[in-house]
Structures are given as structure tokens and as C-alpha cells.
Amino acid sequence: MTGAHGDEHRELREQLGAYALGHLTGAERDRVRAHLDGCADCRAELADIAPLAARLAAVDPRALDETPAPPPDLGARVLTRIAEERRRQVVPLRRAAVRRRALSAAAVAGVAAAGGVVGWLVRPVPDPPPLEPVAVQAVEPGVRATADLVPHTWGVEVKLTGTGFADGEVFRVAVTDDDGREVPAGEFVGIGAAELRCNLNSSVLRDDAVAFEVVDASGAVVVRSEF
Numbered sequence: 001m002t003g004a005h006g007d008e009h010r011e012l013r014e015q016l017g018a019y020a021l022g023h024l025t026g027a028e029r030d031r032v033r034a035h036l037d038g039c040a041d042c043r044a045e046l047a048d049i050a051p052l053a054a055r056l057a058a059v060d061p062r063a064l065d066e067t068p069a070p071p072p073d074l075g076a077r078v079l080t081r082i083a084e085e086r087r088r089q090v091v092p093l094r095r096a097a098v099r100r101r102a103l104s105a106a107a108v109a110g111v112a113a114a115g116g117v118v119g120w121l122v123r124p125v126p127d128p129p130p131l132e133p134v135a136v137q138a139v140e141p142g143v144r145a146t147a148d149l150v151p152h153t154w155g156v157e158v159k160l161t162g163t164g165f166a167d168g169e170v171f172r173v174a175v176t177d178d179d180g181r182e183v184p185a186g187e188f189v190g191i192g193a194a195e196l197r198c199n200l201n202s203s204v205l206r207d208d209a210v211a212f213e214v215v216d217a218s219g220a221v222v223v224r225s226e227f
């Protein structure tokens, strides 16, 4: 990759680990998120490291009293190393899934081997669900929106953030499954220029979900996302 996008891609790719761990400032996070919207490579990489990041982020420091604390940036460094390893490997498509699983195991072993953290990883801590950023297309002028998906056992959750949803108007959200069914995921009231953060739940499982739409009171599509 060359040019401005290539430079940005290289630079932001190294921040994916810190992003997944929630270690970036608001401005850095917005930049990574904007890049993710347009870069399928980085989205795929984030999807790979998100589960490990979730485990690292779930560690309760109070459970470590008899264990030396790992350096605060250890998680981000491990994830950066994984990203570098992946970049060096050219994996034939058919073997990619197998290799990916092997890498995840290697990554966990690498964290454990980093010293003093074996007991830290194997302690039973509940995993927070991983976030999966998806590309969002704002159909209506003046609306801006981003979204993350959370795969639950009971269905997929859409975490929607946006501005420009008309003040006081009711918006409906539906998730489309792979049979083309549109399943309601809830409603919200627009708050105009203020930033809206809204969690919408649908009974469509993540594996079956292919898109979601936000429609206004007249049924017109305001925001659309396909994944």
C-alpha cells in the first residue's frame, strides 16, 4: 500500500492493540475508528485480537496481590507483536483460519511467558463481550453515526453512536438476518446535534446477522450498515 492511506494504515495498525484495550485518548480513538471504517484489513485484524484484549482488560488488579503486577503497557505490546507477526506471514486463504487459531494460542502462551503473569491469566474472570466495529453509511444528510456489534448468546447487540437524528423524532432499528428477515431491535428518540449513545438488542444471532437499518417515523432509511 502506498500514499497517505498506506502511511496512515501502518501507523494506526500499530495502535489497534491499544485501541482494543481502551488505552487511547478520545482523539486517538476517533482517528482509529475513522480508519477502521475504510480499512477492511484493520477491521479483520481487530476482530482477531479483540478476544485476547477482552481477557487482558478483564483482569482485576486486586486479584494479583501475591503476583507482581505486569507493566501497564504489556497488553498493548503483546498485541502489537501479534500484529507484526501476522504482517510478516503470507498465508494461503484456505489455511488462514487454521493459522489464526494457532496464532491465538501462541499469543496467550506469549503473554503467560512474559513473566509473573501465569496465575494472572488463568484466574477465572468473566470475559466482557468483544466489540466488533462495523462500517456505517449515513443515508440522510446531517446524520453521522458509528456502530459496534456485540455478539451475545441470545442475539446481537448494536451499540450505536451518532449525531443529527432529528430532535424528538422516533427512530426504529431493525437487524436483517441472512434469510432477509428484518427483525426489530428497538427504538430511540432523536436528540438533534447532541451525541446519542444507544444500545439496541435483537434476537438475530451474530452469525446470522448481515445488516442493520435505522428508519425514521415515515419509514425512510436514515442509517444503514452491512457486515
Ligand SMILES: [Zn+2]
Pocket (backbone or CB within 6 Å): 008, 009, 010, 012, 013, 035, 039, 041, 042
Ligand atoms: Zn488499515
